[in-house]
Amino acid sequence: MSRNEIAVLGYALLGLIQQRPSSGYDLRKIFTDTPMAGYSDSPGAIYPALRRLEEQGLVQGSIVAGAGLRRRKVLSITPAGLAELRKWLAGPIGQDDVGNHLNELMLRFAFLDGAAGEPATLRFLQAFEAELKLYLPTLKNFLSIHAEKLEVSGRLALECGILGYEAQLQWASRAITVYKNREKAQ
Amino acid sequence: MSRNEIAVLGYALLGLIQQRPSSGYDLRKIFTDTPMAGYSDSPGAIYPALRRLEEQGLVQGSIVAGAGLRRRKVLSITPAGLAELRKWLAGPIGQDDVGNHLNELMLRFAFLDGAAGEPATLRFLQAFEAELKLYLPTLKNFLSIHAEKLEVSGRLALECGILGYEAQLQWASRAITVYKNREKAQ
DNA sequence: CGATACATGTAAGAAGTTACATGATTGT
């Protein structure tokens, strides 16, 4: 991650702050209490990440000396932050994303609707579906070529991956239908 | 990762070296050319990781001044390395592994058969199945509780995860059958 | 002669982990 690039954790925070202004503590709790876990609930990751976002002008903190507890610093997204978030959400989907960064793709998808609107969400789903349709055959092809050389458990592990991607492909097709119906309904 | 602990990349390398003695270059190619990608094919990750394994006495390098190309350093697993690998393979499976480190679990599974034997592989699968059967209801429960508060895309993203885990549960049940049949066949 | 494949490494910097530090408020 070179200077001025944002790590996945940064986008996760930016997306959540876009949904509603939050303190570092609020955000930590989301990571510990919901299935959105896996994005490090540790203060040693979150507070420095928030400070970086603030230094880049993507979020703005205001201290709420509120209701008696220790001071809270509530972060809100700035126009620049919203633009940056949308740029990330609308970015292309590559082979590598589908194969090795599915979590990040699903994180993007979860924010798309609220932050970039339904047309952008539909475009994402169609790109995701298209990429899966390219990726699945290469996986299956690899398996059929190497099946004999692999150990039983290695072969099964690959099959597990393939089944997962097939489930996701079906999901994507269904989700596309959902968004197309919503489009018509308007 | 504190001193003397091994990162996932380290175990991936250890497992591959156990399958067959390999050079750093051989290992890199596996990460670039096969669906086992996602474990950083960069020399800046692999060579330092291999040196750490060697310093810990888990692999042993021997320089092959071989066939005319630049010297190769071929690494073989040591008895200590095999013990460490088996310890990792046989470790418990927790909620957190299923929810956030599925890749690591599948990596373990891919090596289990060859490095720890079929009984250990079957035990792994049964533990994996059991943990999925605990985890899936908590996910579904979370979804039903929060469905109304979530945006459409957030809800769909969760459903995507659920479908993936259901596919994996079916896979695990099938794989258990495969290993039980092999057990009987002996 | 230049590109490509083989082959191993280092250096600077970014980001995460664990553990610690600090401090207020509420409940027991």
Add this chain to the structure above:
DNA sequence: ACAATCATGTAACTTCTTACATGTATCG
């Protein structure tokens, strides 16, 4: 008094990323 929850942060350490450095052999 003490634990738990709220709340923000830092320090040391590990690891990974990106980019560079080095060198041989083969092919067109």
